[in-house]
Structures are given as C-alpha cells and as structure tokens.
Amino acid sequence: MTMIEIKIELTTNKKDKPTINKLGFGQFYTDHMFILDYIEGKGWHDPRIIPYQSISLDPAAKVFHYSQTVFEGLKAYLTVDKRVRLFRPESNFKRLNISNERLCIPSINEEHALEALKQLITVDGEWIPNEPGTSLYIRPFIIATDPYLGVSSSKSFQFIIIMSPVGSYYKEGIKPVKILVEQHYVRAVVGGTGGAKTGGNYASSLKGQEIASKEGYSQTLWLDGKEKRYVEEVGSMNIFFKINGTVVTPALNGSILPGITRDSMIQLLKSKNIPVEERRISIDEVIEAYHNRTLEEAFGTGTAAVISPIGELKWKNEKVIVNNGEIGEVTQMLYDTLIGIQNGSLEDPFGWTIML
Structure with missing residues (x-):
C-alpha cells in the first residue's frame, strides 16, 4: 500500500x-x-x-x-x-x-x-x-x-x-413507522442511476416524500419505474418483508441502491439460519400475504437508523397493518445484533469493524 x-x-x-x-x-x-x-x-x-x-x-x-x-x-x-x-x-x-x-x-x-x-x-x-x-x-x-x-x-x-x-435516530426507542406506497411517481428505472448514490436520485424522491408527509406517513415505498408493480425501496432505505417464515427483499436490478446495511442484514439472517430470499416481489404479493395472514414483519434498513420497523403500509385505499403495528421478533434481533457489533458489546464474527 x-x-x-x-x-x-x-x-x-x-x-x-x-x-x-x-x-x-x-x-x-x-x-x-x-x-x-x-x-x-x-x-x-x-x-x-x-x-x-x-x-x-x-x-x-x-x-x-x-x-x-x-x-x-x-x-x-x-x-x-x-x-x-x-x-x-x-x-x-x-x-x-x-x-x-x-x-x-x-x-x-x-x-x-x-x-x-x-x-x-x-x-x-x-x-x-x-x-x-x-x-x-x-x-x-x-x-x-x-x-x-x-x-x-x-x-x-x-x-x-x-x-x-x-443522536439516536429514534427519540423514544425503535418504533414502527407508517409507509405510503407511491402510485404515480417513480424513483428510478433499470439503466438509470438508481443503483448509484447520487444527489439526483434523492431530489426526484422529494415529491413522493412530500405527498406521504401530507397524508401522515413517514416515508414512501417506491415501486419499479416500468410496471409500477414491483417493490424497490423505501425513501433512503432498502426494504424487507417476512412472509410465512421467510425474509424477502427485492433483488438488486440496477435501479435499487445496494445498501451496505442491507447486505449486512442478509448475512446476519443466514448466520441465524433464517430463510432469506433476494428476488422480485410485487406489491400484490405483499397485499395477498397480508390478507392470508402470512405477512409477519416488515422493515427498512439503512445507515442512519440501522432498522426502521414498518407497522403500516397504505396501498391505494387500503391500510395494511403489520404485526399489529409492533416491532417483530426478527426485526428486533437484527437491530440488537448489528448495534451490538457496531458498539463493541457483541463479537464481530464477520470482520466488519475496524478499530482506530
């Protein structure tokens, strides 16, 4: 070097x-x-x-x-x-x-x-x-x-x-947030700059955030830019769903930011022998899972908050309440584990941390 x-x-x-x-x-x-x-x-x-x-x-x-x-x-x-x-x-x-x-x-x-x-x-x-x-x-x-x-x-x-x-991202502990699924605007398309961390991506997301805030929601869930059908990411976070025991997150396709916290969560899940899949997931699949009671947890991941548990999604005129609006067991485990590795209270078996 x-x-x-x-x-x-x-x-x-x-x-x-x-x-x-x-x-x-x-x-x-x-x-x-x-x-x-x-x-x-x-x-x-x-x-x-x-x-x-x-x-x-x-x-x-x-x-x-x-x-x-x-x-x-x-x-x-x-x-x-x-x-x-x-x-x-x-x-x-x-x-x-x-x-x-x-x-x-x-x-x-x-x-x-x-x-x-x-x-x-x-x-x-x-x-x-x-x-x-x-x-x-x-x-x-x-x-x-x-x-x-x-x-x-x-x-x-x-x-x-x-x-x-x-300070702590949460004023009173880690609390589930409410997310509005955007129907009209899109954040990025395959072949665009969605996979890069560039200012324009965030500028184009502000309109959706403004709409969500006016309706009393914390952030926007973006769908794909072509069909407006497949889940991509939430505001400044990647998103995960626990459906019937398996954690599912949208596969990286060029329009989704490859989050470092996202990757860390996937590795943690695998180390705990919790099934995890990276694949396309439609908003219709999420809504169907809610109706048949297999939508067990949902959360976003990012550097700022580590994990934001999701307690409610609004799609069109339907409100989807996740886990009775409470943080799920897997979400809490992931949060506690990653925070512990970051602050040194837990061992780092992955070699993720550097001491100065």
Whole structure:
C-alpha cells in the first residue's frame, strides 16, 4: 500500500459541542474537513485536512447545473471500552467508486480515502458522542467543479469528507413507522442511476416524500419505474418483508441502491439460519400475504437508523397493518445484533469493524 501524505491545518477557533439532547441528525459539524482536488491530466492531488469552512465555487460549476455528484454515508462509534470503531468503511468507498463510474467521475484510491478518513477522525475524535445510540456520522462526497455550461463530464472535481455528531435516530426507542406506497411517481428505472448514490436520485424522491408527509406517513415505498408493480425501496432505505417464515427483499436490478446495511442484514439472517430470499416481489404479493395472514414483519434498513420497523403500509385505499403495528421478533434481533457489533458489546464474527 502506498502511503498518502496529508497536510493538516488545525483550527484556532474550536466550536462549542452540542449537548446530547440537542444532537438530532446532521445539524452540527466537527471542527475540520478533508479535501482532495482533481484536475484532468494531473489526477487527484493536494490532500489536506483544514478547518471546517464554506467552499467557493464558480456559479457555472457543473455540479449546480448537471448534478454530477456522488456521496456516501457511514458512521464511527465509541465502543463500550471507549475505543473508536468504524463499520465496513471499505464497502462505502468501494460503492463510491461504483457510483463514480456511473456518473463519469474519476475513481478514487480507496485505501487512501480510508487513511484520510482515519486521520480526520483522529483530529476530531473528541466529537464522537459517547451516549448509547449516538455516533459520528461521516459524509464523503464528490462534486464536479468545472465552470463550463456545455453538457459534458467535468474536468475538475473535489472529494470532501465532513463529519457530524448525531443522536439516536429514534427519540423514544425503535418504533414502527407508517409507509405510503407511491402510485404515480417513480424513483428510478433499470439503466438509470438508481443503483448509484447520487444527489439526483434523492431530489426526484422529494415529491413522493412530500405527498406521504401530507397524508401522515413517514416515508414512501417506491415501486419499479416500468410496471409500477414491483417493490424497490423505501425513501433512503432498502426494504424487507417476512412472509410465512421467510425474509424477502427485492433483488438488486440496477435501479435499487445496494445498501451496505442491507447486505449486512442478509448475512446476519443466514448466520441465524433464517430463510432469506433476494428476488422480485410485487406489491400484490405483499397485499395477498397480508390478507392470508402470512405477512409477519416488515422493515427498512439503512445507515442512519440501522432498522426502521414498518407497522403500516397504505396501498391505494387500503391500510395494511403489520404485526399489529409492533416491532417483530426478527426485526428486533437484527437491530440488537448489528448495534451490538457496531458498539463493541457483541463479537464481530464477520470482520466488519475496524478499530482506530
């Protein structure tokens, strides 16, 4: 492995840290950030850690006009013995490069990116909260900075990492959420950018989220973009159903984000000898399972919440109540196990975690 030399400029004006009860999610940011520049012909260069600050871009920068950008989300945790632990960061940087390929962004050196992250965490390690359910959320992202309005790939980019101390995703413990199945709009189609983690996917999902919120639902369940029949994902999460003893999740088809938490859950289920299938599943199959009382549990998975149990789905004019609106046994087990691995209270038989 070739080493990366990172210039470090420490802040002379440290910010006050928020109290635990005010953390929320993504509202506060640590004292420093990492930046790496790219110019065509020179490649990625000038890695540096600097005080957290605004960035200056030309109004014509391509990121503003053509959404040439990708991002990731991961977390650092304080373990029960006060050590810093990362969860599957190599998978995040690998997925970032997959997104880069789809958005015509030059690939990054994944080992260098991980080393940069480790150094940034070392500099701002005091920002990691130590209460149960809290963590340091990490947002690596790449933006196109070329000031040219022609529709073409940018010739310059910036790779930036910022970090935010976050509280528990749930204010009063892990509670089932209500999900509205979207009938009109679609999030992505096969051949599009649904399998990449890019800002445009999330912008196109906002309308569905707005509609769901107005009806009193937490998030939107998206169906496929061609037939509007097959289940894809929920807002910023992948989705799972437990039907007649088997856990089913939509197979990755190019329009569904390959979630790292999703993959972790599949591995956990297999390790517990719980049947799990990755396949196409229609909303009609879900509704039928509800009617014949074989729909036992439903949950979404993602970095922010780990697991969001689903207590209700609304499809057209029908409300589908899952497990009496309560968290299911398998859902609870998966949540407890993954949280335990992440915070070090349980062993990590999968080799998912990295200690700093």
